[in-house]
Amino acid sequence: MRRIARYDRLKALVLILLAIFFAEKLVSGRLYYYIGPRFGWLSVVAVGLFIILAGGYNPPKRAEGEHEPAEHPDHTDDHEHHDHDHGKPTLWPIGVVALPLILGVLVPARPLGASAVSVSNRGVSTDFVASAESSESTLSVVASERNVLDWVQAFAANPDPASLAGQQADVVGFVYRDIRFANDQFMVARFTITCCVADASAIGLLVQADDASQFASDSWVRVAGTFGEGQLDGEALPVLLADQITPVQPPEQPYLYP
Amino acid sequence: MPVSMLDQVINFTTVFLGIFIEAAPFLLLGTVASGLVEVFVSKEDLSRMLPSNPVMAALVGGVMGFAFPVCECGVVPLTRRLFKKGLPVAAGVTFLLAAPIVNPVVLASTFAAYGFGKVLIARFGFGLLVAVAVGLIFSFNPSPAAMLRLQTFTPGEDTPGSEAAAMPADPLKVRLHQAMRIAADEFFEMGLYLVIGSLLAALMQTVVPQSLLLALGSGPFASVVVMQALAFVLSVCSTVDAFISLAFVNTFSTGAVLSFLIFGPMVDIKSLLMFTGVFQRKFVAYLVVLPFLMVMLIGVFINLNVSW
Secondary structure, three states: OHHHHHHHHHHHHHHHHHHHHHHHHHHHOHHHHOEOHHHHHHHHHHHHHHHHHHHOOOOOOOOOOOOOHHHOHHHHOHHHHHHHHHOOOOHHHHHHHOHHHHHHHHOOOOOOOHHHHHHHOOOOEOOOOOOHHHHHHHHOOOHHHOOHHHHHHHHHHOOOOOOOOOOEEEEEEEEEOOOOOOOOEEEEEEEEOOOEHHHOEEEEEEEEOOOHHHOOOOOEEEEEEEEEEEEEOOEEEEEEEEEEEEEOOOOOOOOEOO | OOOOHHHHHHHHHHHHHHHHHHHHHHHHHHHHHHHHHHHHOOHHHHHHHOOOOHHHHHHHHHHHHHHOOOOOOOHHHHHHHHHHOOOOHHHHHHHHHHOOOOOHHHHHHHHHHHOOOHHHHHHHHHHHHHHHHHHHHHHOOOOHHHHEOHHHOOHHHHHHHOOOOOOOOOOHHHHHHHHHHHHHHHHHHHHHHHHHHHHHHHHHHHHOOHHHHHHHOOOOOHHHHHHHHHHHHHOOOOOOHHHHHHOOOOOOOHHHHHHHHHHHHHOOHHHHHHHOOOEOHHHHHHHHHHHHHHHHHHHHHHHHHOOO
């Protein structure tokens, strides 16, 4: 009994810490390193439920003279004993449930960037398949306001490398390079996610500039320039001829949401 | 670009926490539902409500999905609780497989992604069909109790929540407290599988390139299998998978996208691990293989015979 009660307190502690963990992610905005903003309310629900469940380990308050429900005689019957022998009130499952906390504290929180492109081996797509509706809504976005995703969709809607030529763009993203890129090229890339980072995929625009090599891979930049026709590894693509590239802080919402 | 070990650990952690943060609220809702069922629904109530005929029981199990807005994380603890309350195996297995598809939240998200049309109707119709079929197959087992691992209920969970402890005479406050206590214990029990499943899913995603899977997936047969494999590996919640499947609509056949939408909610890495907490190993295998084959047949049939 005493052993189980001790684990009760530990479980209550883990639940409270999980509530704090979710609340901290919500308040700091780092929740959106992990999930899309339209699911933020679910984490609010989680904070509340973690606290309510932790309350389940609080011994119930009863009027004096009444016995506690935990003292019911069926505690000692054979069936319970059998359960106890093979039962799971061991420490390690609680440790596994606490693993998100441990990793969340020990490993620095960082949104997916260029290194994740290489790790997942997915590559950065210059093409984005979207439902017809979202492509239409993209084309209604004023050109100067378009982000990386809008431009990639605009190109997908009219896949002619010359279709964007002459248009001015001003976009923010992280620098991505692989072996296909020339010295004066990189890609300004973003991850798009639908629900959480588990479904992240990278998209990007080819950038060309004389000073391109000055910007480190995975650093965040703002690129302003004009589209022209270019080539990457033999494939004709629109290329953003940069007038100005400035290093910037990662945006609060690091991902784009199709 | 070479990727440092540290970068890999950080990215892996980000994907893992992404899956966990997205799934944990649903598991919490499922365990709370399970705790409330334990305290407020008696075995007698349940047996009075349920038909003894396996076919009817399976249909009831499918329809029950509409009443519980749970996804594949929340449905497992709830089903286990209902089994403990004496739910027939046919109804329970059907409920387990159908509820993550046939529920109001998934209906709404599928409608938001696809509108009212063939995808919506086929997802719910075929999803229910497969769930009922698997439930019936399970009901042929002569000793249904042997399939379940009910003895794994922990004492901490059994004791305060057992019928003796939760007498209807207890004041509502005490019973609610007991329900929360049961839910909390169950969160730890099922959370174990959720965390390990999320770790595996994150690992698979950082090791198996998605582009490789997608490159394999052309043709009426291969595309279906690839989308089923993808649904298994991604392990995304059934309440949002409709939005994710949109990204594949133009590259994959309708049959393949539908098999993603029907198989994914029934079986994925994390729900597979949670099944092992409810069923004996052998029956977990049936629970994975039967839906896989049935959904595959449906997907291939649609690809070959229906010009959508």
